[in-house]
Amino acid sequence: MATTGHTVKAFDDDLSELRAIISEMGGRAEAAIEMAMNALQRRDLESAQKVVAGDKRIDELEADVDRLVVRLIALRAPMADDLREVLAALKISGLVERIGDYAKNIAKRVPVIAEETRDIEAISLLPAMGRAVSGMVRDVLDAFAARDAKLAADVHDRDRTVDDFYNSLFRTLLTHMMESPHTITASTHLLFIGKNLERMGDHATNIAEMVYFAATGEQLGERVKGGDALLGAG
């Protein structure tokens, strides 16, 4: 017996609207990550400024999700997988909004990096790390749209790669700063950028857990966290 639409069609319309907003938020967050990383690489202040300005729209969409979820719960009294999906959407929108903030934070650091004329080796690591993170954000939101628990679990596993990138970046920058202390300002900013990407990966992982829960009603097993470079070095 296949699951069909609700007897009350307006309920389906509300759920579709909710999915569409989450989807738009995800698309904007993914684009913000890519644009911020491109701006960093090309030292493009104009693009960086666009990322900062564009974050406002993501914040507005999050507020739209809050309103819609409150309305849905009050008027439709969703149950079972509908309830799980609505609650997941609420939490996911908060996480995507945070991802947008991190992209904005990266963009804000571009002008400082742009002033540093010396070459810093670690910059070459960041684009690949950025691609890994934006790929996670894209796939986890595709998983939400398709209620695809398997894809969500896959994204969940990919967070290790991002953690490895971060640990590698940390060691590289630490060495670099010890060798040439005059690059400490730029290096520190790069380290924060790496940390921002790492946090985005964590949020994508949390979204994956919500998607998995919404789709199956089960919790995705607690992930074994990769070693933290800061703690490992301390």
Add this chain to the structure above:
Amino acid sequence: MSTQTLETIATEQHAASDGTLKMSARDVNVFYGAKQAINKVSIDVTQENVTAFIGPSGCGKSTFLRTLNRMNDTVASARVEGVIKLDGEDIYASGMDVVQLRARVGMVFQKPNPFPKSIYENIAYGPRIHGLAANRAEMDQIVEKSLKRAGLWEEVKDRLTESGTALSGGQQQRLCIARAIAVDPEVILMDEPCSALDPIATAKIEELIHELRGRYAIVIVTHNMQQAARVSQRTAFFHLGTLVEYGDTSEIFTNPREVRTKDYITGRYG
């Protein structure tokens, strides 16, 4: 759903998760003439939990509820097969006193149906025919205790001689619950007790069910899924005369195992 799953439900899912077993039904079939209304239903009802029966109209939930105190005996064409036990005793055994059974397993109906007598007499009638009070003072006590347990005493204590039918719908329903309580039952069956009541009167009945929980084993049939979610600890979903799923209410409403249950509670049925 596969036969395999049906078998699994029949052998495992009927079981009470926790609590003391009060009533048990095994492989119950009910026929109205040639038409089968209930198909191999097995379920346990516990003392401590409120059990809710939900399902679309015609799914058999009310029919099944009525087998629990042999109300179907009053329907000439009805025939019941299988075993239903109250405290381990077969209620369809030939020696069973049906009047006594219905005192032990009381019932509250969809529409409040007080007798066209005084409030006092509505309560006193049952205890009197069952010989539960030796004198007027004892009867007064039973009436007061029953009305208090039904949460009606404060509202009617000064007008016990007025007709029960003069009360509001919600009060009448609580009077009927008090009447069921008066004969000291062990199980109370409620067949959509709030469907004729407004939201406030409904909330009072729901609060009452909460207060009565544990003292009596309670089984409630309701069309209102939110009500089932609010008042029960165990929920059984019926569809086309079969028990599709029986489990903890919190599980049924958040993560049902069967697609038919999910489609019904999320509003996709039909």
